[in-house]
Amino acid sequence: MNIKDYLKTQTGFINRYINEFILEGEPKELFDSIKYSLNAGGKRLRPILILESAKAVGNDNIQDFIDIAVASEFIHTYSLIHDDLPAMDNDDLRRGKPTNHIVFGEAIAILAGDGLQSYAFELISKNKKIKPEKLLKIINILAHGTGIYGMVAGQAADILHEKYGTFNDIQFIHVHKTAKFIEACCHIGAVLGNASSEEELALKTYGLNIGLAFQIQDDILDEIGDTEKLGKKVKKDVNNNKLTFPSVYGLEESKKLARKHVEKAVESIKDLKNKEILTQLAKFIIEREV
Amino acid sequence: MNIKDYLKTQTGFINRYINEFILEGEPKELFDSIKYSLNAGGKRLRPILILESAKAVGNDNIQDFIDIAVASEFIHTYSLIHDDLPAMDNDDLRRGKPTNHIVFGEAIAILAGDGLQSYAFELISKNKKIKPEKLLKIINILAHGTGIYGMVAGQAADILHEKYGTFNDIQFIHVHKTAKFIEACCHIGAVLGNASSEEELALKTYGLNIGLAFQIQDDILDEIGDTEKLGKKVKKDVNNNKLTFPSVYGLEESKKLARKHVEKAVESIKDLKNKEILTQLAKFIIEREV
Numbered sequence: 365m366n367i368k369d370y371l372k373t374q375t376g377f378i379n380r381y382i383n384e385f386i387l388e389g390e391p392k393e394l395f396d397s398i399k400y401s402l403n404a405g406g407k408r409l410r411p412i413l414i415l416e417s418a419k420a421v422g423n424d425n426i427q428d429f430i431d432i433a434v435a436s437e438f439i440h441t442y443s444l445i446h447d448d449l450p451a452m453d454n455d456d457l458r459r460g461k462p463t464n465h466i467v468f469g470e471a472i473a474i475l476a477g478d479g480l481q482s483y484a485f486e487l488i489s490k491n492k493k494i495k496p497e498k499l500l501k502i503i504n505i506l507a508h509g510t511g512i513y514g515m516v517a518g519q520a521a522d523i524l525h526e527k528y529g530t531f532n533d534i535q536f537i538h539v540h541k542t543a544k545f546i547e548a549c550c551h552i553g554a555v556l557g558n559a560s561s562e563e564e565l566a567l568k569t570y571g572l573n574i575g576l577a578f579q580i581q582d583d584i585l586d587e588i589g590d591t592e593k594l595g596k597k598v599k600k601d602v603n604n605n606k607l608t609f610p611s612v613y614g615l616e617e618s619k620k621l622a623r624k625h626v627e628k629a630v631e632s633i634k635d636l637k638n639k640e641i642l643t644q645l646a647k648f649i650i651e652r653e654v
Numbered sequence: 655m656n657i658k659d660y661l662k663t664q665t666g667f668i669n670r671y672i673n674e675f676i677l678e679g680e681p682k683e684l685f686d687s688i689k690y691s692l693n694a695g696g697k698r699l700r701p702i703l704i705l706e707s708a709k710a711v712g713n714d715n716i717q718d719f720i721d722i723a724v725a726s727e728f729i730h731t732y733s734l735i736h737d738d739l740p741a742m743d744n745d746d747l748r749r750g751k752p753t754n755h756i757v758f759g760e761a762i763a764i765l766a767g768d769g770l771q772s773y774a775f776e777l778i779s780k781n782k783k784i785k786p787e788k789l790l791k792i793i794n795i796l797a798h799g800t801g802i803y804g805m806v807a808g809q810a811a812d813i814l815h816e817k818y819g820t821f822n823d824i825q826f827i828h829v830h831k832t833a834k835f836i837e838a839c840c841h842i843g844a845v846l847g848n849a850s851s852e853e854e855l856a857l858k859t860y861g862l863n864i865g866l867a868f869q870i871q872d873d874i875l876d877e878i879g880d881t882e883k884l885g886k887k888v889k890k891d892v893n894n895n896k897l898t899f900p901s902v903y904g905l906e907e908s909k910k911l912a913r914k915h916v917e918k919a920v921e922s923i924k925d926l927k928n929k930e931i932l933t934q935l936a937k938f939i940i941e942r943e944v
Binding site for chain 2: 391486
């Protein structure tokens with residue numbers, strides 16, 4: 365099996381479900397704005413990790429929790445819309461398309477992000493297949509990993525360090541901004557897959573490490589990547605004086621660090637029932653060009 | 655019992671709990687920003703309604719669900735921070751104090767709002783006293799009432815009508831922007847109080863109607879209120895060409911409409927066990943000056 369092709373199929377699979385879980389509503393501009401960003405492409409890494417983590421510990425009934433996987437992409441999409449705002453990273457282009465606020469204006473972009481966050485939790489709360497105790501635990505993991513002790517803290521630190529220029533806690537930024545959400549997705553998959561406490565810990569360690577590798581690779585691609593392939597401006601972080609792994613550790617050291625995280629991720633899941641796809645996925649993260 | 659004094663006591667009660675449910679964290683500026691807005695005053699109407707609705711149907715064990723009441727204020731605070739942003743209502747003053755983005759900058763204000771939303775759901779998911787099925791239902795009611803089919807939709811419609819100037823669906827705006835969240839709080843109280851389906855419906859009807867009365871009174875106070883008492887600029891909505899009840903129906907007609915909603919609210923709960931406080935609270939909503 366070629367992991368690149370497999371992930372492509374899985375991305376397509378998630379894409380088919382994304383729109384099933386969002387209904388029409390008023391005002392039209394709000395819903396158009398939400399759908400615009402949900403359908404603007406993307407690898408769908410987080411929902412894929414939820415499904416694959418559950419499969420890795422033996423739960424293949426993905427029809428029971430595809431809505432939960434989709435909810436993680438709603439959270440991710442909200443964070444991208446808000447990140448791109450003029451007051452935040454001020455990006456005009458994302459995945460080769462104008463960003464949400466460029467098309468719909470800042471106010472609607474803020475509200476689309478807010479609404480995508482609430483709808484993610486609404487979606488999980490509506491699931492009728494998974495036991496309530498588990499759904500609550502999943503809501504807790506997702507809110508924690510993406511909230512004030514996770515992603516939101518990382519974004520805030522990223523913004524503040526951009527301003528103050530201190531260099532000593534790039535690790536804090538990247539653990540919180542990226543890795544904790546990805547860790548949360550693998551953790552959610554573990555819960556859905558009825559993982560033992562050892563398996564749960566293994567998947568969390570896996571998620572945190574591929575999350576860090578993913579962020580380092582993102583920074584590397586920002587330095588050496590191709591605007592056309594990436595669908596966004598490169599050298600943007602560098603030019604904005606953002607703290608990135610290559611800017612602090614240099615390019616070669618960054619590549620080495622990313623490889624180390626991938627090795628740690630692969631090692632952590634070595635005893636899982638079905639580890640093949642997650643293992644290949646971890647390795648692919650630092651080989652990708654987009 | 656004087657309802658004004660009673661509500662003051664209840665506001666103080668909620669205030670004491672607000673800070674217990676938010677821990678310290680990094681980066682400091684993010685947590686300072688969150689605490690700044692949480693402690694900037696306010697009537698704490700939504701948490702009070704959750705507690706009083708539960709009491710109205712016979713559940714006085716408020717220690718079991720004070721965290722859920724507080725969570726509603728986190729959501730309300732997030733919505734105020736985002737509403738005040740330059741791209742939204744562009745307000746410099748709220749409750750007599752500079753708004754969040756004036757003090758902490760737009761980026762941190764956006765993130766504080768995002769984080770308050772996730773933390774509200776995290777808080778509910780952590781409750782160990784209420785049954786998981788109920789907590790899930792509460793998360794569903796809260797996310798629905800404040801999300802893309804509730805408050806967020808109302809805000810979007812408000813922004814869009816400001817821009818386009820059509821006058822035909824002020825009702826949509828105010829039902830969604832204000833009343834659905836307040837309805838959700840009374841509904842949550844009903845669930846916590848083990849309400850029968852009749853009682854649940856009664857409390858929802860009550861919430862929707864006092865929500866509408868509350869919004870109309872807000873608009874009236876914006877026209878005739880006192881800047882010093884209100885702690886915010888008056889005639890702001892009028893000057894911004896916002897759709898308000900008085901601007902569409904006139905002042906006298908608005909007062910009459912508010913009274914009608916209060917009567918409907920009071921009528922809807924006439925068979926509840928302990929209806930006294932909610933009845934007086936409904937009447938107080940259109941008597942208040944702040």
